[in-house]
Amino acid sequence: xxxxxxxxxxxxxxxxxxxxxxxxxLFPRLSKGRFWRRRRWVAYALMLLFNxxxxxxxxxxxxxxxxxxxxEFTLAxxxxxxxxxxxxxxxxxxxxxxxxLVTSLFGRGWCxxxxxxxxxxxxxxxxxxxxxxxxxAARGQVSLWRRVIKYVLFGIVSVHLSHIFLSYFVGPTTxxxxxxxxxxEHLAGFLIVWGTAAMMFLDFAWFREQMCTLACPYGxxxxxLLDRNSLIVxxxxxxxxxxxxxxxxxxxxxxxxxxxxxxxxVTCPTGIDIRDGLQMECIACGExxxxxxxxxxKLDRPRGLIRYASQESLSGAPTKWLRPRTMIxxxxxxxxxxxxxxxxxxxxxxxxxxxxxxxxxxxxxxxQRVRNLVRVRIDNRTIDERDYTISLPINVEAIIPLNxxxxxxxxxxxAFLHVIVPRANFKSGRHVVAIQFSDxxxxxxxxxxxxxxxxx
Ligand code: SF4
Ligand code: SF4
Numbered sequence: 001x002x003x004x005x006x007x008x009x010x011x012x013x014x015x016x017x018x019x020x021x022x023x024x025x026l027f028p029r030l031s032k033g034r035f036w037r038r039r040r041w042v043a044y045a046l047m048l049l050f051n052x053x054x055x056x057x058x059x060x061x062x063x064x065x066x067x068x069x070x071x072e073f074t075l076a077x078x079x080x081x082x083x084x085x086x087x088x089x090x091x092x093x094x095x096x097x098x099x100x101l102v103t104s105l106f107g108r109g110w111c112x113x114x115x116x117x118x119x120x121x122x123x124x125x126x127x128x129x130x131x132x133x134x135x136x137a138a139r140g141q142v143s144l145w146r147r148v149i150k151y152v153l154f155g156i157v158s159v160h161l162s163h164i165f166l167s168y169f170v171g172p173t174t175x176x177x178x179x180x181x182x183x184x185e186h187l188a189g190f191l192i193v194w195g196t197a198a199m200m201f202l203d204f205a206w207f208r209e210q211m212c213t214l215a216c217p218y219g220x221x222x223x224x225l226l227d228r229n230s231l232i233v234x235x236x237x238x239x240x241x242x243x244x245x246x247x248x249x250x251x252x253x254x255x256x257x258x259x260x261x262x263x264x265x266v267t268c269p270t271g272i273d274i275r276d277g278l279q280m281e282c283i284a285c286g287e288x289x290x291x292x293x294x295x296x297x298k299l300d301r302p303r304g305l306i307r308y309a310s311q312e313s314l315s316g317a318p319t320k321w322l323r324p325r326t327m328i329x330x331x332x333x334x335x336x337x338x339x340x341x342x343x344x345x346x347x348x349x350x351x352x353x354x355x356x357x358x359x360x361x362x363x364x365x366x367x368q369r370v371r372n373l374v375r376v377r378i379d380n381r382t383i384d385e386r387d388y389t390i391s392l393p394i395n396v397e398a399i400i401p402l403n404x405x406x407x408x409x410x411x412x413x414x415a416f417l418h419v420i421v422p423r424a425n426f427k428s429g430r431h432v433v434a435i436q437f438s439d440x441x442x443x444x445x446x447x448x449x450x451x452x453x454x455x456x
Contacts, residue, residue, distance in 0.1 A: 015271035015281055016210060024271065026209060030130070031267045033290020042113055043123035050116075054167040060383045061410075066169050072410060078344060079381050079410055083353060090340040097336060099218075101329035103225040105321070107232045111218065112285030117203075117211050120161070122269060122285070125204040128153045154205050155197075162197035209270045213281040222280060228311040229320045233284050235275045235306050236314055243275070257305050261295055264288035264306055274306055284308075350388065350443045351379040355414065362452050368423045370453040377414050378437065380407040386439040390417060396433050397421075419451060426453035 018024050030036075056063040058077030065074040073080045080087060102110060112118060132150035133142045167175045170189065183190035203211060212219060226232070235258075243258035258275070265273045267288060270281040274288050286308065293303040310319040355375040362372045380386050387404040399418040407413045417435070425431045435447045 014213065015268075016213060026269065026271045028126075028269045028271075028287065029263070029266045029291075031263070031287050031291035031294065033286075033293055035286035036290050039113055039285065040123060043119040046114060046116075046119050047124070051164055054164065054172045062171065064168060065171060067171075068169055070410075078347070081351070081379060081381075083351070083379075084347075087340065087343050087347075090336055090343060093336045094333065094340055097329055097333040100225060101326070101333060103222070104227065104230055104325045104329065106284075107226055107230045108219070108222065108282065108284040109231065111212060111216075111283035115212075115283075117216075118269075118283060118285065121204055121208060124157060125154060128157070151205065154201055158197045158200040158204070159193075161200055162193050165196055166193050212283050213270050219280050219283075227323070227325065229323055231284075231308050231310060232278055233274060233282055233286060233289060233306065234278065234309050234311065234314045236304065236309075237275075238314075238316070240275070240305050257296070257299075257301050259295065259299065263291040263295060267291040278311065347381070348443055348445065349380075349382045349441070350386070350437075350439060350445070351381065352437050352445050352447055353377045353379070354447060354449065360452075364423065364454055365420075369420050370423050370426065370451070372419045372421070372451040372453075374417045374419055374435070374449055374451075375414060376417075376435075376437075376447065377412055378405060378407060379412040380409060383409045385409060386441065386443075388415075388443075389438050389440065390415060391436045391438070392419065392433060419449070421451060421453070423453060426451075429453055429455040 016024050016026060053064055054062070061077045061079065062074050063077060065072070067073070071082050073082075082088065099110075129150055132153060133146050163175050163179070166189070175189075175193075178186045178189050178193075207215075240256045240258035242254075242256055243260045244255045245259050245261075264275070265271075265288075267290070268274070269285060269287060270283060272279050272281045274282065289304075289306045289308070292306045296303050296305055313319045353376060355377055357373060357375060361374075362370050364370050378388050380388075385406060385408050387406050389404040390400055392398045397420040399420070401416060403415075403417075405413050405415045419433060419435075421431055421433065429452060431451045431453060432448050433451060435449050437443070437445045437447065
């Protein structure tokens with residue numbers, strides 16, 4: 001019986017929770033096998049990429065810049081605005097279909113191999129923890145100074161990562177200049193950086209694997225995204241059971257290959273026992289495979305008691321790579337990707353948007369002519385300053401206070417024009433005029449503007 005005043009759960013509810021509901025802290029044992037080594041190379045490459053990507057440029061523009069304040073999103077040197085709804089929808093569709101396809105083939109491979117939570121936890125924060133605390137952490141006997149060193153190092157890493165993170169939104173040179181000046185000169189940026197650093201620190205120092213097992217929605221979609229032919233990390237029951245240690249004089253054939261050493265459990269970063277079958281908490285990292293392979297090597301038995309395999313192959317049937325979902329997703333993905341690429345290739349160097357007016361857009365003048373106020377927004381998507389000239393058909397009178405409109409690279413401007421048309425031209429209160437926009441370089445656009453006027 002436990003001394004806890006609370007009712008205890010009759011069985012394990014969560015791998016990170018004790019029966020009385022308190023947090024079970026995990027200090028997974030390191031298993032340096034072939035998958036751990038491969039994942040380490042992937043992790044280092046991803047960390048390097050995360051650090052250098054904001055500094056890279058393409059065609060004079062950043063490779064990636066998500067300027068939320070100015071509502072400009074630059075990817076691969078191409079700037080998008082939120083108004084380019086179709087391209088953004090296509091981009092989202094590509095991402096979703098890609099996730100569906102990868103998951104249906106490789107299960108939670110993303111989680112164990114490339115998700116920032118796993119990459120930074122297992123290959124940066126956890127190594128720092130092991131370095132600072134040694135094996136004493138697992139025994140719960142960490143001295144205060146070791147703990148302080150660990151948290152100071154966690155803090156430094158979190159502050160660095162939050163600066164890099166922010167540079168994706170404001171650019172690395174801006175972050176650098178902010179770092180050189182007093183916080184009062186850029187208070188908002190300062191608060192965002194330190195707020196992000198605090199969240200990272202809390203995540204990696206305290207929340208940890210609960211991000212994967214409790215918070216992340218991706219793991220919860222597994223049941224619909226996976227099927228019995230998807231790759232998972234699985235325990236080969238037919239070969240492993242009945243598990244148990246061989247006792248003196250016991251026939252080797254009387255037990256399976258699992259010697260019940262529990263190394264696959266103590267190495268698991270989410271604290272589960274993979275021998276209980278596929279679980280939502282499994283991030284497919286392969287640590288248990290490495291742990292078990294080492295045991296099998298020592299016992300001179302074949303590796304792969306735990307391995308990457310489909311549920312079908314674990315039950316003795318061949319894995320079907322070609323199945324409806326693995327055929328439909330790629331077809332849809334290629335189709336949407338082609339639309340996206342076509343949309344990007346066909347993008348013009350500027351965009352003109354007709355802005356609606358809240359008041360009545362026209363007035364009938366004394367000489368029976370009708371004056372419409374037209375308001376348009378012009379986005380300059382190039383990296384040069386451009387002059388946009390607005391022109392109308394020769395027989396249409398217009399007053400354009402500012403023409404041409406000069407717009408800085410990547411900026412937008414609102415242009416006003418008053419278009420004056422005889423009242424007789426209006427049919428059912430409408431009359432269409434073609435308004436032309438040109439930058440004299442590579443942008444020519446005609447806006448067929450519906451002018452409104454009196455019904456009679
Ligand atoms: S590491 Fe392998 S042998 Fe040891 S308990 Fe796990 S499955 Fe069994
Ligand atoms: S069960 Fe194995 S693959 Fe799954 S999270 Fe644990 S160690 Fe990683």
